[in-house]
Amino acid sequence: MVGRKTAQIAIHIKVQHEPDSMSTSHVILGDGIAGSSAAETIRESDADADITVVTEEGEALYNRILIKEFAKGKLPEAPVSIHEPGWYDERDIDLQLNTHVTGVDTDAKEVHTYDSGTIEYDKLLIATGGTPVQLPVENGDAEGIHQFWTFPDAREIRENAADAETGVVVGAGLLGIDLAAICGAQGVDAKYLMRGNRWWRYALSLDGAEIIHDALEDIGVEPVFESGLDHFEVDEGGHVESVVDSNGEAHPADFVGIAVGLDYNTEFLQGSAVEFEDGIFTDEHMRTNVEDIYAAGDITRYHDVILDDRTQNGAWGSAKEQGVTAGKNMAADEPTATFRYVPSYSITHFDFPFLSFGHPTIGDDHAERKYSDSEWRRLTFKDGKLVGGVLIGDLSQQSTFKKIIRQERPVGDQTDLLLEEDVDLDSLAAPAAE
Numbered sequence: 001m002v003g004r005k006t007a008q009i010a011i012h013i014k015v016q017h018e019p020d021s022m023s024t025s026h027v028i029l030g031d032g033i034a035g036s037s038a039a040e041t042i043r044e045s046d047a048d049a050d051i052t053v054v055t056e057e058g059e060a061l062y063n064r065i066l067i068k069e070f071a072k073g074k075l076p077e078a079p080v081s082i083h084e085p086g087w088y089d090e091r092d093i094d095l096q097l098n099t100h101v102t103g104v105d106t107d108a109k110e111v112h113t114y115d116s117g118t119i120e121y122d123k124l125l126i127a128t129g130g131t132p133v134q135l136p137v138e139n140g141d142a143e144g145i146h147q148f149w150t151f152p153d154a155r156e157i158r159e160n161a162a163d164a165e166t167g168v169v170v171g172a173g174l175l176g177i178d179l180a181a182i183c184g185a186q187g188v189d190a191k192y193l194m195r196g197n198r199w200w201r202y203a204l205s206l207d208g209a210e211i212i213h214d215a216l217e218d219i220g221v222e223p224v225f226e227s228g229l230d231h232f233e234v235d236e237g238g239h240v241e242s243v244v245d246s247n248g249e250a251h252p253a254d255f256v257g258i259a260v261g262l263d264y265n266t267e268f269l270q271g272s273a274v275e276f277e278d279g280i281f282t283d284e285h286m287r288t289n290v291e292d293i294y295a296a297g298d299i300t301r302y303h304d305v306i307l308d309d310r311t312q313n314g315a316w317g318s319a320k321e322q323g324v325t326a327g328k329n330m331a332a333d334e335p336t337a338t339f340r341y342v343p344s345y346s347i348t349h350f351d352f353p354f355l356s357f358g359h360p361t362i363g364d365d366h367a368e369r370k371y372s373d374s375e376w377r378r379l380t381f382k383d384g385k386l387v388g389g390v391l392i393g394d395l396s397q398q399s400t401f402k403k404i405i406r407q408e409r410p411v412g413d414q415t416d417l418l419l420e421e422d423v424d425l426d427s428l429a430a431p432a433a434e
């Protein structure tokens with residue numbers, strides 16, 4: 001695979017894709033769930049369209065959500081794949097693997113690739129997602145240090161974790177906990193370094209986080225609070241040996257997992273007319289500021305019609321839905337579909353369920369309650385409306401809360417009713433919209 005950071009020069013060796021002049025040429029950058037769903041949707045709407053999907057990965061779409069289970073050693077490879085071999089051919093979708101996009105010329109309507117020439121488009125979808133942030137710390141490129149985004153990452157993590165005795169995980173969020181759970185499942189004696197006094201402090205109070213901390217301890221992972229990464233120490237062979245934390249303490253580790261956020265893959269848009277900053281700006285139809293160019297999935301900073309604000313989301317379900325929305329609108333002459341969706345993200349590593357829904361890290365107010373040692377609920381409000389939350393232990397009210405968000409009900413002053421174990425929609429203030 002060509003490195004994203006180094007491949008800057010587009011080689012214009014040929015016009016590789018020559019569309020049929022009668023049909024619309026749709027080019028999709030990225031074969032993740034957003035790009036693939038868009039391709040499928042376009043084909044369902046337009047039997048004659050030329051559809052090209054370009055990805056720098058060496059394999060077709062797979063289930064990114066399941067690669068953690070693979071890395072734990074629990075799943076064989078096959079269930080992680082999504083499409084049967086032949087899926088793209090059957091739909092007459094031209095899938096170009098191992099193709100790194102280096103630039104987009106919005107005037108000439110061309111995509112430039114590192115080594116596969118130039119691809120012309122009538123309509124373009126950018127669905128290139130993100131890449132894990134690399135921390136610029138001493139020995140940060142030592143062997144045994146893992147970031148986690150792709151299936152090749154998962155294969156390496158699975159193999160390395162299986163051989164490791166000690167581990168350290170950095171990044172107290174939804175991806176970091178996957179790495180911690182992999183350590184637990186693979187029998188690695190691990191420390192989990194966290195800033196502050198708790199896991200995912202932007203969405204959980206200490207009451208909720210303590211349930212997670214206990215569960216981590218139960219799988220053999222020890223949370224270390226008020227900590228963080230300073231640098232790595234390596235052995236003579238260049239393999240990581242220990243992690244020195246921000247307090248100067250060294251934790252032995254022959255396996256390290258880092259998950260401290262994403263850099264969005266917009267490098268190839270530098271100098272183009274497409275507006276982006278920590279993601280590509282789109283409207284609710286997944287259109288960018290440039291005509292005939294759309295974006296979908298993790299890469300977007302989209303206009304959320306429920307929040308009436310620009311926001312961002314990194315979840316499988318919303319990436320898929322955005323791909324479908326973009327695909328419908330690309331296939332139509334006018335935007336026919338609007339992205340109006342309440343995302344959710346679940347964690348299944350423990351013997352109780354966990355779900356975050358909506359946008360639990362934004363808002364100006366919140367309410368929460370602990371129901372038992374493994375049941376807790378937190379709801380987040382903005383301008384008096386529910387915008388998100390976290391459920392631990394009991395997910396039975398998730399559809400009710402998502403409905404309340406979609407309905408834009410003014411419920412901020414009715415937290416007692418919302419924190420009852422079973423929420424009665426009829427007893428709440430009337431909806432503003434559905």
Ligand SMILES: Cc1cc2nc3c(=O)[nH]c(=O)nc-3n(C[C@H](O)[C@H](O)[C@H](O)COP(=O)(O)OP(=O)(O)OC[C@H]3O[C@@H](n4cnc5c(N)ncnc54)[C@H](O)[C@@H]3O)c2cc1C
Nearest residue numbers: 030032033034056064101128129265297298314315316319
């Ligand atoms: C380990 C892990 C666990 C997760 N667990 C969950 C979960 O439990 N629940 C949940 O909702 N979400 C989960 N997610 C997040 C979810 O997988 C993402 O939100 C979703 O996959 C985003 O899809 P996407 O299509 O927008 O981007 P991606 O899946 O990132 O796809 C983007 C594609 O574009 C390609 N690309 C990037 N730049 C270029 C370029 N210059 N040229 C060519 N190709 C390029 C990339 O290689 C990639 O194939 C998890 C993610 C990971 C990594």
